[in-house]
Amino acid sequence: MPKGLNRAALTAVGLVAFAGAASADELVMYCSVQQSWCEATAAAFTADTGVDVAMQRKDTGAALAQIRAEASNPQADVWWGGSGDAHIQAASEDLTEAYESPNIDQLQDWAIEQYETADHKTVGIYSGVLGWGYNTEFFDRMGLKPPLAWSDLENPDYEGEIQVANPNTSGTAYTALATLVQLYGEDEAFEFLKRIDDNISEYTQSGTAGIRAAALGETGIGIAFLHDVIQQAAAGFPVKAVAPSDGTGYEIGSMSIIANAPDPELAKQFYDWALTAKAQSRALEAGAYQIQANKAVAPPPEAPKLEDTKLIDYDFAKYGSAETRSHLLKRWDDEIGSQR
Incomplete structure (x- = not known):
């Protein structure tokens, strides 16, 4: 068992737990989307192919750190989901390897652009708009106006x-x-981040923790991808999604085969399967409201329409590079994180 793995974090129903070396017909996957979608995807792959899946759910940054730490002795075959910036950085560090799937031509242009940006070492599998969700009951009770632009967060x-x-x-x-x-x-x-720091109650580890807290009324606002806000609203919680009116970024969630993976052929089999319309159409059943990359899969009706959202021209190559990412994270640590 790889060091540091928590058995309780592994899926328990229909999946194979990490317990010693993987069997000959077992795919080992790190997954960086919501737990329900991770579990549903692993179970669907097993149902469709007969291949067992050992899956561990990890936030994007944590997954990148683990893959980097295991580079001399990789423990997983594929990294599925999570923001594309980190996948591009992994590609630039040769932590992942190029693969030309026969199903690439089934994808939206933005997914293929991600694939080409990373020299075929990662591919887009979904997209999501950045924004926040706010608890409508809290705002009504407090008589507050909700934030509609980034600048409003300074209130x-x-x-x-x-x-x-x-x-x-x-x-x-x-x-x-x-x-x-x-x-x-x-x-x-960074000056803006310092100005809103007093308004931040907590810098959480997970990207979905803030919107979950807002859904439960533990905080007023959670900065999140809008599909995570919509998921909470669909579950009946009093939250409303906001795409910032002054412009916002977006993610291209990605998938990568880990370099020198224990079973590269199983990794390729999963990669091909995960790009199909059949596989991606199951996302909504798992409560995942991301916009899927396969052109044959219609976006969920609740998902924000990209054409109606003021999106910036997000530079995935630059902000996914190791140099830029490391610089910004160090500056955040020095000027924001360390001040807590």
């Missing part, structure tokens, strides 16, 4: 009422950091 009435993740561990939070830098310029972005 002193929101003191201690915003949660966002730490960009070192969360792909959501790193996308937010990179978005603000591209909107305002680096220095002004």
Whole structure:
């Protein structure tokens, strides 16, 4: 068993737990989307192919850190999901390997662009718009106006009422950091982050923790991808999604085959399967409201329409590079994280 793995974190129903070396017909997967979708995807792959899956769910930054730590002795075959910036960084460090799937031509242009940006070492599998969700009951009770633009988050009435993740561990939070830098310029972005720091109650480890807290009324606002907000609303919680009116970034969730994987042929089999319309159409059944990459899969009706959202021209190559990512994370640690 790889060091540091928590058995309780592994799926228990219909999946094979990490217990000693993987069997000859077992795919080992690190998964960086919500737990329900991770489990549903692993179970569907087993149902369709007969191949067992050992799956561990990890936030994007944590998955990248583990893959990097295991580079001399990889323990997993494939990394499925999570913000594309981290997948591009993994590609630049040769932690993942190129693969030309016969199903690439089934994908949206933005997914193929991700694939080409990373020299075929990662591929887009879904997209999601960055924004936040707010608890409508809390805002009504407090008589507050909801934030509609990034600049609104500076409102002193929101003191201690915003949660966002730490960009070192969360792909959501790193996308937010990179978005603000591209909107305002680096220095002004960090000044903005300092101005809203008093309004941040906690920098969580998980990118979905803030919106879960907002859904439960534990905080007023959670910065998140809008599909995570919609998931909470669909479950009956009093949250409403906001795409910032002054412009916002987005993610291209990605998939990568880990370099020198224990079973590269199983990794390729999963990769091909995961790009199909049949596989991607199961996302909504698992409560996943991301926009799928396969052109034959219609977006969920609840998902934000990309054409109606003010999106920035997000530079995935630059902000996924090891140099830029490391620089921004160090500056965040020095100027924001260390001040807590």
